Amino acid sequence: MEHPDQPALEMTHLLPTHRSLRLAVVTETYPPEVNGVAVTVARLIEGLLLRGHEIDLVRPRQALRGPQGTAVEGLQELLMRGMPIPRYPQLRMGLPAKAALVSQWQRRRPDLVHVATEGPLGWSAVQAARKLRLPVSADFRTNFHAYSRHYGLGWLNKTILTYLRKFHNRADLTLVPTETLRKELAAMGFERLSVVGRGVDTQRFDPALRSPLVRARWGVAVDDPVVLYVGRLAAEKNLDLLIRAYQAMKQRRKSLRLVVIGEGPMADDLANQCPDALLLGVQGGLELAQSYASADIFLFPSRTETYGNVTAEALASGLAVVAFDYAAARELIINGHNGWTSGLQDEEGFVRRACEVLEAWHPGHPMRMNARRTMLSRDWSGIVEQMEERWRTLTAATQQLRTHDGKLGVMKTS
Structure with missing residues (x-):
């Protein structure tokens, strides 16, 4: 029988230890799948391993051969x-697995469970952690309640929001990327929300x-401006506005070229509406980094992001x-x-701003280096350190509560 939630514990004056942690990280998506999450x-796992922690990664078996x-x-x-996942057959959603996770974590008990995604596997992880009285944190990653409007499911908004609230309020801590969110x-x-920003790999993404x-493969000359979009080609990304802005910019600069990186259900629509755009599909690694650096202006018309990693990558x-x-x-x-x-x-x-940027643009415009400098202080190592600090405080609070009355409740972090 699962324990009832106990009164919240204020996490103050707790001195975190500096031993390595065993962390169970649960996610429904992971490379080589290509998306922001x-x-x-x-990047988080890579940084945690470099800091000497042990990671048990729980994820669905991917739709890949071999x-x-x-x-x-x-x-x-x-x-x-x-x-x-509907409309994204190359991605997979984890199925409920509470019993398997309870069994796994009884044999190899983690210090903390961190749930990165809010799907069925993530919900099972929260339930399993609660049953085993393990501290649990979660990321608020994706505005599913906002996405529903773009797929004819607006009537489900309240239901989805209720689910997300229940999901996160069962955790001891929910991490969000901005103070606004x-x-x-x-x-x-x-409840129990804490802000930890997102990092960017400034060594990988570099002008x-x-x-x-x-640029030669794209068919553009040295002085021709290139507009870039990187992301899913899907309704929730507001791609109609991308096309409108590009067409308005094109009227002012005939040599302008639109380069699109990504895939999704709107790829054919985008190609039909904007036949002179260059659709490159999915890219990664050095290829993606070179594409970013070889463009000039980044248009991001989405209004459904919790953060938007591509904005940081473009600036870097x-x-x-x-x-x-x-x-x-x-x-x-x-x-x-x-x-x-x-x-x-x-x-x-948005369209007006895009045109203003184009009119001011030239190859040596200072905006290029200003964008780069903005991101140099936001390397991933500092973000990982902030996450570790939150988790050490949470595990210390858990231990204190167990010592106090032998029970684990939902804990406050602020």
Whole structure:
């Protein structure tokens, strides 16, 4: 029988230890799958391993042929059953697995369970952690309640929001990437929220990787501006606005080229509506980094992000970014310095900003290095250290509570 939640414990004056932690990290997506969550979780795990922690990674078996799993010191993987995600058959969603997780964590008990995604596997992990009286943290990663509007499921908004609130309020700690999002979620009844930003690999994403060969393959001359979009080609990304902005910019600069990196159900629609765009599909590694650095202006019309890793990657690569004033853009962009933002509902303003950036653009524009400098202080190592600090405090609070009355309740972090 699962224990009832106990009164919250204020986590103050707790001195975290510095021993290595055994952390169970549960995620429904992981490389080589290509999306922001997979990349972020992989960077987190890489940083934790470098700091000497042991990681038990729980994820669905991917829709890939051949052997799976990795041989990395300090990392063990538990591959679970999954099913294809509608409209994204290359991705898989984990199936409920509470009994398997309870059994696994009884044999190899972690100090803490961290749940990165809010799907069925993530929910099972929260339940299993509660049953075993393990401290549990969670990431608020994706605005599923916002996405539902783009797939004819707006009537499910309340149900999805209720599920997300229940999911996260069963955790001892929910990590969010911005203060703005923390306030929004707190107003909707989410509890025990803590802000930890997102990092960017500034060694990988670098203006120095700008490549004349890449630009030649794109069919653009040295002085021709290139507009770049990186992300899923899906309704929730507001791609109609991307096309409108590009077409308005094209009227002002005929040599402008649109390069699109990503895949998704709207790829054919995008190609039909914008036949002169160059759709490159999915890229990764050096190829992606060179594409970022070889472009000039980054358009990001999405209004459904919790953060938007691509905004940070574009800035680190020296691109002038045009986005809406929220999520990563609100945190990172200084208008006229490294890019431009418009009000969240101001699509005409977005188009206008895009045209203004283009009119001011030239190959040596200072906005390029300003964008780069913005990101140099946001390396992943500092983000991982912040996560570790939160978890050490949480595990210390758990131990104190057990010592006090032998029971584990949901704990406050602020």
